Structures are given as C-alpha cells and as structure tokens.
Amino acid sequence: MQYANSLLDLIGNTPLVRLGRTLDLPDEAPLVLAKVEYLNPGGSVKDRIASRMIEAAEASGALQPGGTIVEPTSGNTGVGLAMVAQQKGYKCVFVCPDKVSEDKRNVLKAYGAEVVVCPTAVAPEHPTSYYNVSDRLAAEPGAWKPDQYSNPHNPRSHYETTGPEIWAQTEGRITHFVTGMGTGGTITGVGRYLKEQNSDILVVGADPSGSVYSGGTGRPYLVEGVGEDFWPETYDREIADRVIEVSDADSFAFTRRLAREEAMLVGGSSGMAAFAARQLAHELAAEGRTDAVIVVLLPDSGRGYLTKVFNDDWLGQYGFATGAQADHRTVGEV
Numbered sequence: 001m002q003y004a005n006s007l008l009d010l011i012g013n014t015p016l017v018r019l020g021r022t023l024d025l026p027d028e029a030p031l032v033l034a035k036v037e038y039l040n041p042g043g044s045v046k047d048r049i050a051s052r053m054i055e056a057a058e059a060s061g062a063l064q065p066g067g068t069i070v071e072p073t074s075g076n077t078g079v080g081l082a083m084v085a086q087q088k089g090y091k092c093v094f095v096c097p098d099k100v101s102e103d104k105r106n107v108l109k110a111y112g113a114e115v116v117v118c119p120t121a122v123a124p125e126h127p128t129s130y131y132n133v134s135d136r137l138a139a140e141p142g143a144w145k146p147d148q149y150s151n152p153h154n155p156r157s158h159y160e161t162t163g164p165e166i167w168a169q170t171e172g173r174i175t176h177f178v179t180g181m182g183t184g185g186t187i188t189g190v191g192r193y194l195k196e197q198n199s200d201i202l203v204v205g206a207d208p209s210g211s212v213y214s215g216g217t218g219r220p221y222l223v224e225g226v227g228e229d230f231w232p233e234t235y236d237r238e239i240a241d242r243v244i245e246v247s248d249a250d251s252f253a254f255t256r257r258l259a260r261e262e263a264m265l266v267g268g269s270s271g272m273a274a275f276a277a278r279q280l281a282h283e284l285a286a287e288g289r290t291d292a293v294i295v296v297l298l299p300d301s302g303r304g305y306l307t308k309v310f311n312d313d314w315l316g317q318y319g320f321a322t323g324a325q326a327d328h329r330t331v332g333e334v
C-alpha cells in the first residue's frame, strides 16, 4: 500500500512544469520552468517555513507540548502554521486587522485556529492595536511567536528543501532563478543554495513597483504577499543579482493568462514572478542564449483571489484590463 502517515510528509517536493504559450517565445528559446508551490498540502510555499520553524522551536524548547503559536498573519503562513499545529497538537492564535476578509479568517478557523481581529482605526500604541494585542498574547505563558520576518529557519527551510529540489530536478542545468520577495526567505535560502552549487547562476527578484526591493518607498500596490516598505532580517541583500520591477497591471494580466492559457490557477504574486521570468527569457533569447534554463517559483493558488484578480469588477475598479477571461452569459442569452 502506498500512503502518507500525515499530510506533513507531503510538504515540498513540488514539481517543475514547463511554461509554454504565455511566453510568446520562438521554438528555439530558453526553457522556463515553473516550481508549482500551490501543490503543497496547505496550498502554498509557506508550508515549508511553517514546518521548519515549528520543528526548530520544538528542538530549542521555545515551543513546549500543548503550547500556543501566536503570529500576526492572516495569509499563507497562517494556513501553514495552522495545519502543522493541528497535526502536532498545538493551539494557534492569529492576530489580524479587521480589513482582512472573512474568507481568509474562516480558512484559519476551519483548521481549528483562533482568530483575534483588531481594529485598524486605532493608533499602534493603543491597547487594542494589532501590534499590542499580538505582543501581549505572545508574552503569555506557553506562547511562542514564530515571527517569519526575523526567524532564520524561514530562509533555512528554502536552503534545505526548495533549493536542493530545484538543483536536482534540473540536473544542475538551471541558469536563472526568479522569485518574488515578501519576507525574502525564498530568495535568500534558494539563492544561497544554488550559488553554492554554481556561482554563475543568476538570482533574479521580481518586485511590485513601489516596494523597497526595487528602489521604491513602499508606496501602495495591490499584488499580495510580495514587496515591502522595510528591509526584513530574513532578506539577505547580497543574494539577488538583479530585481525586475513589475506593475500591478502586468502582474494581474499575466496571472489571468496563466489560468487561461497554461491552466495554472495561481495568485497575483505568481503572475508577477512569471511575468518577470518571461521578460528575462525574451532578453536571453535576443542574446542567443537558447541554452538558458530559467526556474520561476509560483507561491500560491488563485483560489484565494477569486473575488480579486479573477473578478472583472474588482479589476475594473482599479482601471486594469479584464481581457483574457471568458465572459459569462445569463440564462436568457443561452
């Protein structure tokens, strides 16, 4: 019989899938391979850091049996932590601002986590602010805060798993690695590992226009999960050889193309990274580098963004093209 003892054994070892039509490249062109992270059991790349950070906290004694994991997050890291915590018998409390959608809160609750919602309209020093509440809960006995923005096991999980997987899957032929940057854990861990194997490999960050990683001031952008307005400890500024800036419009249009033309239903940060990989592939093709092998990491699924990227009204409200998505017809028209 072939089965896993726990869902946790299925984290990582995600496949590489060749991108085709959306690249608009001639036949003789660099190979562009997507590392499909939404195939992790919690649905995103963040399962990797969740399991590694929890294992390390168990080993150090920071997290004791029956302890409580407290993290200010409502996104993929929360799902990863909630899944691992449930399987290992820990409690989980996530603190999030009231602007976080009910759908996202319900995902965390479905795994058995507790969600504490804080008002956005109060100053950071107010006792009910997001920052104060998470610090207070994390200071309670038995509580442990992973803090993905400073935890070294975040980049380490990628150094130990994502990087070696990509190296082995490409049989060492990878020439370029492209990824978005949020905490910077992915680019730091994968980039460091790959450069240690072959220092000629180029590590390329993809970044929303406005984020500090591409020289911005942190001005707002709509792509979620990537870009920052500060420099996280988990980001090593020596790793990226280049950062490609991508507009929200290009990220969202390409996210839709991936679903429509490659059958890959992914989130906006995947569209952003893949758009940067496509640009890189065109540059390399123009230089005659048809032997290049580009790997681009796609962090999560598009299921979490059905009311955003995949909703024409939402896109239209920001003036973005809604193009490549099939219109629906009402019953009377059929």
Ligand code: PMP
Pocket: 075, 076, 077, 180, 181, 182, 183, 184, 185, 186, 187, 224, 225, 226, 267, 269, 270, 299, 300
């Ligand atoms: N995309 C999405 C959807 C994410 O949730 C994250 C993590 N914040 C990233 C990309 C960036 O990954 P990292 O934090 O490792 O830089």
